[in-house]
Amino acid sequence: MKIVVVAKVVPDTYGDRTLNLETGLADRVAGESVLDEVGERALEVALSYADTNPGTEVVLVSMVPAGAAAVVRKGLAIGAASAVQVVDEALVGADLGLTAEVLAAAVKRIGFDLVIAGNQSTDGSGGVLPGMLAELLDVPGATNLNAVTISETEVSGSRASDGATVQLSAALPAVISITEALPDARFSTFKGIMAAKKKPFETLSLSDLGIDAADPSWARSIMIGLAEKPPRAAGVTIIDDGAAGEKLAEFLVQNRLA
Numbered sequence: 001m002k003i004v005v006v007a008k009v010v011p012d013t014y015g016d017r018t019l020n021l022e023t024g025l026a027d028r029v030a031g032e033s034v035l036d037e038v039g040e041r042a043l044e045v046a047l048s049y050a051d052t053n054p055g056t057e058v059v060l061v062s063m064v065p066a067g068a069a070a071v072v073r074k075g076l077a078i079g080a081a082s083a084v085q086v087v088d089e090a091l092v093g094a095d096l097g098l099t100a101e102v103l104a105a106a107v108k109r110i111g112f113d114l115v116i117a118g119n120q121s122t123d124g125s126g127g128v129l130p131g132m133l134a135e136l137l138d139v140p141g142a143t144n145l146n147a148v149t150i151s152e153t154e155v156s157g158s159r160a161s162d163g164a165t166v167q168l169s170a171a172l173p174a175v176i177s178i179t180e181a182l183p184d185a186r187f188s189t190f191k192g193i194m195a196a197k198k199k200p201f202e203t204l205s206l207s208d209l210g211i212d213a214a215d216p217s218w219a220r221s222i223m224i225g226l227a228e229k230p231p232r233a234a235g236v237t238i239i240d241d242g243a244a245g246e247k248l249a250e251f252l253v254q255n256r257l258a
Helices: 035-053 069-078 095-110 129-135 192-198 244-254
Strands: 003-007 009-011 033-035 056-063 084-086 115-116 140-144 145-150 153-163 164-171 174-178 201-204
Touching: 003 035, 003 095, 003 129, 003 164, 033 035, 033 069, 035 069, 035 145, 035 174, 056 069, 056 095, 069 084, 069 192, 084 095, 095 129, 095 244, 115 129, 129 140, 129 174, 129 244, 140 153, 153 174, 164 174, 192 201
Parallel strands: 003 056, 003 115, 056 084, 084 201, 115 174, 140 174
Antiparallel strands: 009 033, 145 153, 153 164
């Protein structure tokens, strides 16, 4: 079985995040970049299956900015058999539609039985990419799974819903996305880090995938305005001089909080 794990390179959650006020894009060189945490958990799901099913191939795929190879290589150190990164200047600021198109083309090129992704990234938090991948790959999609069971012919799991737990299953090939309810990724070892240097690591461009980022047939997001968030204004202080209750009630009414 070939399992493709789609993971995103994102700014470190614990670092500062800033926007470039000229482009409106996240300044990805302002701090450290890491593999998205839920993407690492998706990799752990794939590796856990591979641990007990010899012959399983786990491939990590990511669309990344130039210079992110070391971050992607961490997935190889954790245990992926190979990795593919898509790097192209035309992808700077790509929206979810173009991102899904690129990743789907990469997955088709690799071949797959199962695609595993996180339910949403910690930077954009779009939450729709796995569903878009399933549509573009023309396979079943089971998203937001809190538990996953993989067999040679199908994948199944459970999803939390309002007041209930939904049980899902899909015949392979399929696309699934998992939540943070799944286990953390295993730690890379020194042996894994050294082995990662010899594992297959392919870099693709848009031309390799036959995609034109300027193709008008695909809807694209267009930014029409950008402004820095204003500093937080000082709050209102109410001193109890015997009429604090009335002043508080008046404040709540004026601000439509009551």
